Amino acid sequence: MAVLPILHHPDPRLRRKTPPVERFDQDLQRLIDDMFETMYAAPGVGLAANQVGVQLRLAVMDCSDEHDQPLVMINPELVMTDDPQEVEEGCLSVPDIRDKIRRYNKLRLRALDRNGQPYELEADGLMAQCIQHEIDHLDGKLYIDYLSSLKRERIRKKLQKAAVAGG
Amino acid sequence: MANPPPNLRARAALAVAGVMQGSSLDDALAAQTAALSAADAALLKAIAYGVVREHRLLETLAGSLLQKPLRNEPELQALLLCGLHQLRAMRVPPHAAVGETVAAAPALGKPWAKGLVNAVLRRYQREGEALERGLPATAAVRLSYPDWLVAAVKADWPDSWRQVLAAGNEPGPLTLRVNRRRGERASCLAELAAAGIAAEAVADAPDAVQLAAPLPVEDLPGFTAGRISVQDASAQLAADLLQAEPGQRVLDACSAPGGKAAHLLERVDGLDLLALDSDAQRLRRVDENLRRLELRAGLLAADAAKPSAWWDGRPFDRILLDAPCSGTGVIRRHPDIKWLRRESDIPRMAELQQRLLRALWPLLGPQGVLLYATCSLLRAEGEEVAAQFLATHADARELPIEAGWGEAGSTGRRIAPGGSHDGFYYARFGKTPGASGS
Numbered sequence: 001m002a003v004l005p006i007l008h009h010p011d012p013r014l015r016r017k018t019p020p021v022e023r024f025d026q027d028l029q030r031l032i033d034d035m036f037e038t039m040y041a042a043p044g045v046g047l048a049a050n051q052v053g054v055q056l057r058l059a060v061m062d063c064s065d066e067h068d069q070p071l072v073m074i075n076p077e078l079v080m081t082d083d084p085q086e087v088e089e090g091c092l093s094v095p096d097i098r099d100k101i102r103r104y105n106k107l108r109l110r111a112l113d114r115n116g117q118p119y120e121l122e123a124d125g126l127m128a129q130c131i132q133h134e135i136d137h138l139d140g141k142l143y144i145d146y147l148s149s150l151k152r153e154r155i156r157k158k159l160q161k162a163a164v165a166g167g
Numbered sequence: 168m169a170n171p172p173p174n175l176r177a178r179a180a181l182a183v184a185g186v187m188q189g190s191s192l193d194d195a196l197a198a199q200t201a202a203l204s205a206a207d208a209a210l211l212k213a214i215a216y217g218v219v220r221e222h223r224l225l226e227t228l229a230g231s232l233l234q235k236p237l238r239n240e241p242e243l244q245a246l247l248l249c250g251l252h253q254l255r256a257m258r259v260p261p262h263a264a265v266g267e268t269v270a271a272a273p274a275l276g277k278p279w280a281k282g283l284v285n286a287v288l289r290r291y292q293r294e295g296e297a298l299e300r301g302l303p304a305t306a307a308v309r310l311s312y313p314d315w316l317v318a319a320v321k322a323d324w325p326d327s328w329r330q331v332l333a334a335g336n337e338p339g340p341l342t343l344r345v346n347r348r349r350g351e352r353a354s355c356l357a358e359l360a361a362a363g364i365a366a367e368a369v370a371d372a373p374d375a376v377q378l379a380a381p382l383p384v385e386d387l388p389g390f391t392a393g394r395i396s397v398q399d400a401s402a403q404l405a406a407d408l409l410q411a412e413p414g415q416r417v418l419d420a421c422s423a424p425g426g427k428a429a430h431l432l433e434r435v436d437g438l439d440l441l442a443l444d445s446d447a448q449r450l451r452r453v454d455e456n457l458r459r460l461e462l463r464a465g466l467l468a469a470d471a472a473k474p475s476a477w478w479d480g481r482p483f484d485r486i487l488l489d490a491p492c493s494g495t496g497v498i499r500r501h502p503d504i505k506w507l508r509r510e511s512d513i514p515r516m517a518e519l520q521q522r523l524l525r526a527l528w529p530l531l532g533p534q535g536v537l538l539y540a541t542c543s544l545l546r547a548e549g550e551e552v553a554a555q556f557l558a559t560h561a562d563a564r565e566l567p568i569e570a571g572w573g574e575a576g577s578t579g580r581r582i583a584p585g586g587s588h589d590g591f592y593y594a595r596f597g598k599t600p601g602a603s604g605s
């Protein structure tokens with residue numbers, strides 16, 4: 001397994017809608033394992049494939065404190081959403097920044113597991129928030145898109161400065 | 168997605184549990200607030216201070232809410248108290264107080280306790296008033312102090328012990344010391360008023376300005392420029408009491424963090440001041456303070472009780488001995504003192520204070536003044552130390568303190584905590600004319 005580099009905003013590869021996964025082969029299994037390792041090392045609770053430069057509709061998640069509830073979402077869709085609330089959010093591709101946005105507190109997810117088997121899942125709280133965040137990634141969206149243009153501009157400048165300083 | 172924001176209630180519980188296991192509240196909070204925004208840190212601190220301040224009351228209340236006591240679960244116990252404190256005494260929406268505190272259980276690695284925390288807090292919401300009425304009526308529980316400290320304060324303040332204990336539960340005001348070298352108190356007040364900060368002069372401390380509401384000191388006009396410092400009004404009394412004159416040689420024997428030394432240097436020209444502290448780390452804070460104020464003093468990390476190791480033999484005109492003590496006079500600022508001190512600390516402290524006085528006395532010149540100070544409530548660390556010193560030193564006499572603050576004792580003067588003042592004790596000594604050294 002390997003920790004993969006995570007792309008940072010404003011990388012254009014974060015802005016493409018990802019195509020569905022069709023082949024459930026060895027390469028896909030290796031990619032999923034690497035994505036988990038990358039996510040745990042970040043540390044984060046979710047990671048989408050296009051954040052590590054792979055254009056596939058695939059994300060991994062684990063919202064548990066003990067790192068013992070890994071979840072693979074392939075070709076995910078939301079089939080129900082409810083109870084919008086304001087929550088604080090951050091993204092591994094927008095480092096060191098957090099802000100409040102609105103997310104559904106309850107939802108039902110339909111997706112495929114790592115073997116291509118379909119499942120449905122109801123989630124609330126942090127897990128529901130994370131599912132929405134990762135599906136946004138797979139649609140080429142970032143949580144900062146929900147912020148005011150003024151805030152977005154400030155974030156873009158800050159990250160550009162950090163990128164220059166970091167070489 | 169990045170990790171969710173840290174659960175503030177879980178962190179507050181860790182800070183409280185740290186204090187109950189012997190760490191200072193300052194250290195415990197520093198560890199928990201390092202990575203937080205200012206607003207998050209402020210909420211965490213408010214919870215932790217409140218719980219430490221009322222720990223015994225909250226613990227008794229939790230005991231009446233639990234089916235059976237929690238064993239070996241100090242962090243979970245602290246979390247329950249944090250939840251109760253939010254419901255009882257804080258401006259937090261009750262559903263947030265309950266919801267966030269329940270959510271903190273998994274963050275403490277105890278997901279199994281969510282139901283328990285939820286049940287206890289909801290029961291308090293339903294039955295809280297009756298349970299509060301059913302608590303023991305003793306001052307130790309109602310005002311949250313250890314039994315030994317209640318007994319000691321009762322014995323030493325027979326007429327006002329209840330007010331003294333209650334004052335320890337009221338957070339003290341933020342009090343500033345105006346740097347006379349950089350301006351008058353009136354101009355500082357005007358500057359604060361212009362910045363929209365409500366403040367007033369403290370009557371009996373000529374350089375003290377008290378803010379109506381606490382603020383981060385860095386935000387105050389003139390702090391970084393050294394025009395103001397933070398110091399309680401009681402501590403500001405020392406500079407006048409020492410009666411230092413320009414050019415005199417002054418020893419500040421237990422100097423850190425250096426507030427009193429800085430005040431003396433601000434007030435009196437050309438002092439040759441030696442600031443001593445046994446702790447080199449703490450002495451660095453004296454250095455930082457003096458640098459910010461652009462003041463000069465000799466700094467020495469040394470044990471004041473062993474002058475033979477550092478004294479050059481030249482007598483001092485003034486000696487300030489702000490002796491290590493129980494800190495029971497500043498409980499309103501440091502509520503952890505209630506639980507960190509032990510009854511057995513008091514005689515140990517008194518012995519150390521006596522030893523410091525005896526050791527420093529020979530360093531005082533014939534016309535000199537020695538000011539003894541502690542921020543203790545207890546006679547054992549104030550009046551009794553001073554009286555015993557006088558009784559055993561024929562060449563020492565008391566220089567009585569006439570003042571509008573506090574009350575005179577058989578020796579020295581003490582001031583009760585409350586309002587503008589921390590609890591303090593001062594006694595002043597000079598050499599008996601004609602007597603030879605001891």
Ligand SMILES: [Zn+2]
Nearest residue numbers: 091092093168
């Ligand atoms: Zn993200």
